[in-house]
Amino acid sequence: MLHRLEKLLLDLAVVAVLGLGLLITAQVAMRTFLNSAVPDAIVMVGELMVAAIVLPLAAVTANRAHIAVEVVSNRLPQRAQDALLVFGTLFGLLALAPLIYSGWREAHEALVEGGYFFGDLNLPRWPGRVIFLFGVTLCWIRLALMLVRDVGRMRRGESIPAAEPVHRVEEV
Amino acid sequence: QSLFVGEAGPNRGARAEALQWFADQAEELTDGDLSLDIQWGGALFKANAAVSGIRDGIADMGTIIAVYFPQEMVAYNIADLPLQNPDAWVGMKATDELMRNSDAIAQNLADQNLVYLGTFTTSAVHVGCKGATIRSVDDISGLKVRGVGAYGDTFREFGANMVPMSIYDAYQALDTGLIDCSQGYSYATAALKQQEVIDSYTLMNWGQVGALGIFANKDVFDGLEPEVQEALLTAGEGMADELGRLITADNEAAIETMREAGVEIIELPDEERQKLVETSTQFIDEWKDRAGQAGLDADALLEEYRGLIDKYTQIRDEEGYPWEDGQG
Amino acid sequence: MDPALIGYAAFASVILLLALRVPIAFVLAGVATIGTFLIFALRTGTFMPERALTPTTSLVFSNSFDLIHSYDLSMIPLFVALGHIAYRAEITTKIYHAARVWLAPVPGGVAMASVVGCGGFSAITGSSIACASTMGRICSPEMLRMGYDSRLATASVAAGGTLGSLIPPSVLFIIYGIFTETSISSLFLAGILPGLLSLLGFVLVIFAWVSRDPSAAPKYAGTITRSEKIEAAIAAWPAALLFVIIVGGIYGGVFTATEAAAVCVTATVAIGFAQRKLTFRGLWNAVRETCMQTTAIFLIAAAAKIFVAFTALTGVAQDVVGAVQAAELSPFLLLAAIAVIYLVLGMFLDPIGIMVLTLPLMVPLIETYGFDLIWFGVVVIKLLEIGLITPPVGLNVFVIAGVVGREVPIDRIFSGILRFLSVDVIVLILIMAFPILSLLIPGSM
Ligand code: NA
Numbered sequence: 043m044l045h046r047l048e049k050l051l052l053d054l055a056v057v058a059v060l061g062l063g064l065l066i067t068a069q070v071a072m073r074t075f076l077n078s079a080v081p082d083a084i085v086m087v088g089e090l091m092v093a094a095i096v097l098p099l100a101a102v103t104a105n106r107a108h109i110a111v112e113v114v115s116n117r118l119p120q121r122a123q124d125a126l127l128v129f130g131t132l133f134g135l136l137a138l139a140p141l142i143y144s145g146w147r148e149a150h151e152a153l154v155e156g157g158y159f160f161g162d163l164n165l166p167r168w169p170g171r172v173i174f175l176f177g178v179t180l181c182w183i184r185l186a187l188m189l190v191r192d193v194g195r196m197r198r199g200e201s202i203p204a205a206e207p208v209h210r211v212e213e214v
Numbered sequence: 215q216s217l218f219v220g221e222a223g224p225n226r227g228a229r230a231e232a233l234q235w236f237a238d239q240a241e242e243l244t245d246g247d248l249s250l251d252i253q254w255g256g257a258l259f260k261a262n263a264a265v266s267g268i269r270d271g272i273a274d275m276g277t278i279i280a281v282y283f284p285q286e287m288v289a290y291n292i293a294d295l296p297l298q299n300p301d302a303w304v305g306m307k308a309t310d311e312l313m314r315n316s317d318a319i320a321q322n323l324a325d326q327n328l329v330y331l332g333t334f335t336t337s338a339v340h341v342g343c344k345g346a347t348i349r350s351v352d353d354i355s356g357l358k359v360r361g362v363g364a365y366g367d368t369f370r371e372f373g374a375n376m377v378p379m380s381i382y383d384a385y386q387a388l389d390t391g392l393i394d395c396s397q398g399y400s401y402a403t404a405a406l407k408q409q410e411v412i413d414s415y416t417l418m419n420w421g422q423v424g425a426l427g428i429f430a431n432k433d434v435f436d437g438l439e440p441e442v443q444e445a446l447l448t449a450g451e452g453m454a455d456e457l458g459r460l461i462t463a464d465n466e467a468a469i470e471t472m473r474e475a476g477v478e479i480i481e482l483p484d485e486e487r488q489k490l491v492e493t494s495t496q497f498i499d500e501w502k503d504r505a506g507q508a509g510l511d512a513d514a515l516l517e518e519y520r521g522l523i524d525k526y527t528q529i530r531d532e533e534g535y536p537w538e539d540g541q542g
Numbered sequence: 543m544d545p546a547l548i549g550y551a552a553f554a555s556v557i558l559l560l561a562l563r564v565p566i567a568f569v570l571a572g573v574a575t576i577g578t579f580l581i582f583a584l585r586t587g588t589f590m591p592e593r594a595l596t597p598t599t600s601l602v603f604s605n606s607f608d609l610i611h612s613y614d615l616s617m618i619p620l621f622v623a624l625g626h627i628a629y630r631a632e633i634t635t636k637i638y639h640a641a642r643v644w645l646a647p648v649p650g651g652v653a654m655a656s657v658v659g660c661g662g663f664s665a666i667t668g669s670s671i672a673c674a675s676t677m678g679r680i681c682s683p684e685m686l687r688m689g690y691d692s693r694l695a696t697a698s699v700a701a702g703g704t705l706g707s708l709i710p711p712s713v714l715f716i717i718y719g720i721f722t723e724t725s726i727s728s729l730f731l732a733g734i735l736p737g738l739l740s741l742l743g744f745v746l747v748i749f750a751w752v753s754r755d756p757s758a759a760p761k762y763a764g765t766i767t768r769s770e771k772i773e774a775a776i777a778a779w780p781a782a783l784l785f786v787i788i789v790g791g792i793y794g795g796v797f798t799a800t801e802a803a804a805v806c807v808t809a810t811v812a813i814g815f816a817q818r819k820l821t822f823r824g825l826w827n828a829v830r831e832t833c834m835q836t837t838a839i840f841l842i843a844a845a846a847k848i849f850v851a852f853t854a855l856t857g858v859a860q861d862v863v864g865a866v867q868a869a870e871l872s873p874f875l876l877l878a879a880i881a882v883i884y885l886v887l888g889m890f891l892d893p894i895g896i897m898v899l900t901l902p903l904m905v906p907l908i909e910t911y912g913f914d915l916i917w918f919g920v921v922v923i924k925l926l927e928i929g930l931i932t933p934p935v936g937l938n939v940f941v942i943a944g945v946v947g948r949e950v951p952i953d954r955i956f957s958g959i960l961r962f963l964s965v966d967v968i969v970l971i972l973i974m975a976f977p978i979l980s981l982l983i984p985g986s987m
Pocket residue numbers: 663664665666667668669705706707708709710711712
């Protein structure tokens with residue numbers, strides 16, 4: 043279930059990146075050939091950026107693809123390495139919690155008060171903020187799930203499987 | 215007691231000098247009880263996050279540029295309207311008096327946990343061009359222009375293609391010809407080194423983006439000793455005179471810098487300016503709608519503001535600027 | 543508790559947590575959040591956590607969200623996508639084949655070509671990270687495929703990427719110019735010679751590396767005929783076309799560097815489909831890889847931005863610069879102290895963050911010593927560029943690590959970086975000792 047949701051969000055991020063490319067290209071083309079502009083392009087690019095960057099967070103987390111310094115931990119025995127991995131996940135839960143809390147506050151405020159970006163179209167502020175909240179929350183849930191599983195493995199005396207990507211780009 | 219001040223701009227130029235003056239003045243008025251720790255360059259929050267940054271107390275006070283906040287700062291936005299208000303000092307005095315004395319505005323700000331302290335201005339909006347020259351409004355048509363608020367919108371009405379971009383990108387965009395012109399304020403144009411890339415600079419004397427000022431977090435402000443509050447408000451009120459002097463001098467120096475760099479300085483003729491003024495009235499109406507939605511009496515505010523502009527214009531004409539020797 | 547003390551404790555905690563293998567983004571965001579919370583909670587002298595909640599969460603949100611919600615930074619996912627799509631459309635392979643065939647007599651020629659390519663790309667984008675993301679995607683996997691030592695294949699591009707801000711145009715120079723009221727065009731000109739000197743240094747590192755260890759850069763097996771060479775060059779035409787589009791478009795005033803990224807993505811997709819080398823599925827998967835990669839990088843960048851705001855609250859920068867000022871050092875020792883400050887900050891923070899935190903304090907100090915601000919700008923930018931490849935937080939290295947995936951662990955990239963760093967230090971000393979290197983070109987214009 044979570045796995046399929048992550049995949050869906052990753053594909054939505056793909057749509058956002060392609061959208062960025064098309065939108066900005068259209069902007070250049072309209073300026074060069076028609077001496078006009080795409081209305082509110084800057085705001086729309088910002089919103090698409092949030093989708094492109096935040097939606098894949100859970101998938102990246104599931105793949106254990108967050109960049110870490112391994113020079114010290116590599117010298118430790120397997121068991122200690124696993125413990126550090128669990129600790130890292132736990133610390134991630136702690137680090138992301140304030141983002142979820144503040145993201146919720148911001149999304150809520152934008153929805154209730156109907157904030158908008160001043161511009162040609164007065165586009166609403168809520169989509170980017172809701173996407174941000176959604177992406178970070180899903181990442182947090184994925185981290186929590188990994189924590190539970192990894193702790194379970196350690197208790198059973200198993201080792202935590204090294205980065206076996208959960209999401210492979212090639213499979214559709 | 216040390217308070218944080220958040221400022222999105224660099225620690226150089228007229229605006230920085232005025233903010234520093236405000237901080238020094240407030241410290242002096244409290245005999246050093248208060249110290250203001252200014253964080254430059256948006257280290258705490260960027261210009262477009264200033265309202266929430268101050269409201270939530272990331273900084274205890276800071277600079278807000280109202281164009282980024284059409285809803286939150288709707289009352290203050292009045293100082294950004296093209297109201298034939300090109301004099302920096304007159305604009306600041308009028309804006310400051312309006313903001314300081316209107317209960318409706320104070321309430322509107324208090325609802326957002328903000329207190330008004332004092333006003334800067336960016337000064338009058340002019341336009342610098344490369345490979346194009348604006349001598350009349352007819353010259354605007356077909357040009358690619360980076361614009362500022364309602365001044366940009368009015369240019370669009372005259373057939374300009376408004377190209378959105380950050381002020382930092384404008385230098386290179388002018389250089390490569392990506393844009394023909396960039397609207398701006400004289401001292402900022404020089405600070406951004408645009409004289410290195412433009413070849414003409416048209417003084418429009420049409421209006422300014424004046425809604426740029428210092429606000430405090432209301433919770434923090436209310437928790438201060440009355441003497442400290444008074445010191446901050448007094449320092450804020452003094453900014454108009456201080457910055458008026460600085461900015462007028464800096465703007466003159468900037469135009470001289472441009473002239474030395476070989477930039478042609480053009481004054482837009484009165485009848486041409488009149489055309490800009492007429493076309494821009496629709497954006498004043500647009501503001502009235504927004505202010506009305508926020509529960510403010512837009513017509514009354516506008517009338518009061520225009521009256522204040524007349525009042526200070528008269529003072530200037532009769533007594534000269536307060537910093538000019540032998541007068542006033 | 544003194545905020546500066548919280549600041550120093552935070553820097554120490556970052557090192558400790560990174561050593562414990564906690565992901566970098568989590569470390570920076572987590573430590574900065576806790577530190578910010580403590581500063582706000584302890585402001586009145588007594589611990590009042592209820593007063594810290596709102597400002598802390600607001601700071602965390604606005605700094606991370608605003609970094610992501612950015613028009614200018616859209617350049618990065620788009621340039622990364624360009625690399626991935628060009629790879630799947632076989633455009634990058636063709637350039638590399640051409641480079642290999644033509645540079646066969648030069649040991650390590652392909653790595654050198656990559657570094658020179660970085661220099662060329664930096665003359666276009668003005669951003670080191672964009673430079674490393676694009677060139678990293680294009681160069682490193684191809685070099686790995688040719689059997690290059692993985693340290694050489696990755697570190698050369700991470701180092702080459704740092705040319706992005708020294709060779710004009712450059713966002714960092716523009717920000718420096720605004721903060722110091724110095725001429726941006728003079729700064730741009732001043733960066734040229736030091737940039738080329740750095741480039742030369744990197745090429746020499748590769749030369750020395752491959753001379754001592756020829757297996758690090760396997761030679762092209764077999765003989766190459768003249769017609770093979772010409773064929774290889776012709777096959778590389780899509781890359782040449784892209785290059786012409788980028789350079790012509792930016793210098794011809796058709797689009798900005800940010801827009802160039804989007805236009806090139808569109809052009810690459812068009813070329814790929816026209817040549818029937820790119821399928822829709824290939825395109826989709828290329829962008830999926832892009833998303834996974836840029837997300838990891840942006841999460842670190844957003845966390846670093848939170849850390850910058852936290853550092854501003856601590857007053858650590860004032861503390862350190864104040865101490866240097868009070869010490870009334872000789873000019874020589876002052877420069878040494880400044881270099882150390884920037885290198886240490888560069889271990890943790892991003893270049894723009896460091897400039898915003900330090901320049902308001904540093905520039906008045908520099909002026910009292912009567913140093914030239916244009917020259918000092920070049921020194922600062924070079925120091926910041928070095929910070930992009932120093933451990934533990936080296937954004938350029940992370941970008942490359944993201945590109946090559948788990949194939950080459952990050953520590954291995956850093957170990958390759960060490961050789962480039964040693965040359966960087968020599969170049970830095972030359973720039974500091976001979977201001978003429980920076981001032982010659984702007985002075986003669
Ligand atoms: Na560059």
